[in-house]
Amino acid sequence: MTAPDKPTHTDSGGHIPSPANPLQRHEPLPWHHPKPPEEDPDAPERVRRILANASYREAIEDSDFLRDDQTRGPRLQLDYLKPELTLRDHGIEHTVVAFGSTRLVEPSAAQAHVDTLRAQVAEHPDHAPARRQLATAERILAKSRYYDVAREFSAIASQAGRHAHGGRLVVMTGGGPGIMEAANRGAHDTGAESVGLNIRLPHEQYPNPYITPALCFRFHYFAMRKLHFLLRARALVAFPGGFGTLDELFGTLTLVQTRSIAPVPIVLVGESYWRRAIDFAYLADEGVIDPEDMELFWYAESAQEIWDGILAWYEAAGKPLIEQADTHAE
Incomplete structure (x- = not known):
């Protein structure tokens, strides 16, 4: 930028000086x-x-x-504010949160892993660790169908979510592989946006490739991540998973049980898995939860069953989730 000509001083009372250059001075100040x-x-x-x-x-x-x-304190505020302001800027008012194991990969990948381990066991049939790995891999393969269920459910919810009451409804996950990848992928299949909430961990990690780039966040604090999972949540869908899935599930159940948040639909996908992983009936029989707490969630198997159950829950609550009459995928 070229500096303006140096003004000539005048004693004329009617002189109006030119506007000062916003970046440069004719005479530097002492601290320049x-x-x-x-x-x-x-x-x-x-x-x-x-x-x-x-x-x-x-x-x-x-x-x-x-x-x-x-x-x-300021770090906690920033950890909260960055995703909050970004989600607001994108007009995202409502979410369906999907959780599940990072290990439940798509069926083709699960099958390939089983095939590799079977070949290793065939070469070394007496190697006990290899046999244990194969048995685990076969169980993962049996559950890998939930990858497809999560992907299909997310596609249904993402399409219908364009017509949600009070603003768009989008799928939100923890941003990792496995079931979370499947859920983000289902939204991606339909051209819809989806959110991923990653967390800083001691070891290197990558977000799954199907999250909308502008809506993938990395948190420092688990507490802020948990907060954002539920701030806009209109449903929680939990697929078979481990510690992380159980953590989010029980956190949500506790908040709803105590009415610290308004009740939301909580769907456990894969009844046979969940009934063995958590004996809720035993907890009720032992008196550590109330019978009514068993009504805070239900089981489902298929993508359409999950979505239809969520819609029915909101109809029963007197506040339909979707505006249009046709609530199935477009």
């Missing part, structure tokens, strides 16, 4: 240059040390400061 060495030979080195010191960094650029224990 460091103290010259001819005034103090040690000045340049002193200034260099000042500029290099961490105290001179702006707070937003000082990673050591931002990661200090005493700045945890």
Whole structure:
């Protein structure tokens, strides 16, 4: 940018000066240059040390400061605000949250793994660890059908979610592989947006490739991630899973049980798996939960059954989820 001509001083009372250049001055201010060495030979080195010191960094650029224990409060706020403002900017008001094991890969991948292990066991039939790995892989293969169920359910929900009451409804997952990948993939199949909430972990990880790029977030705090899972949730769909799935499931059940949040549909996909993984009836018989707590969730198997159950729950609550009459996939 070329600086404007230097104005000529005039005593005329009617003179209106030209607007000042927003970036440049004709005469530099005293602090535009460091103290010259001819005034103090040690000045340049002193200034260099000042500029290099961490105290001179702006707070937003000082990673050591931002990661200090005493700045945890602002970090928590930022962990919350970035996804919150982004979701608002994208007009996302409602979500269906899908959880499930990262190990439940698509059937073709599960079959390929089983085939590899079977070949290894055939070569070394007495190798007990290989036989155990094969048995586990075969169980994963049997459950891999839920990958397809999650993908189909997400496609149904994503299409119908364009007509949700009060704004779009999109699928949200934890952003990882397995069932979460399947759910994001189902939305991707229909050209719909979907959200992924990743978390910083000690080891390297990658988000699944089907999340909408502008809607994939990485959290530092599990607490903020959990908060965002439920802030816009209109349903929780839990496929067979391990610790992470159980964590989110029980967290949601507890919040609904205590009415800390308004009740939402909670669907457990794969009744035979869930009845063996968690004996809810035993908990009720033992008196540690109430019989009415058994009504906070239900079981389903197919994609359409999951979606129809969610719609029926909202109809029974007197607040239909979808505006249009045809609630099936378009």
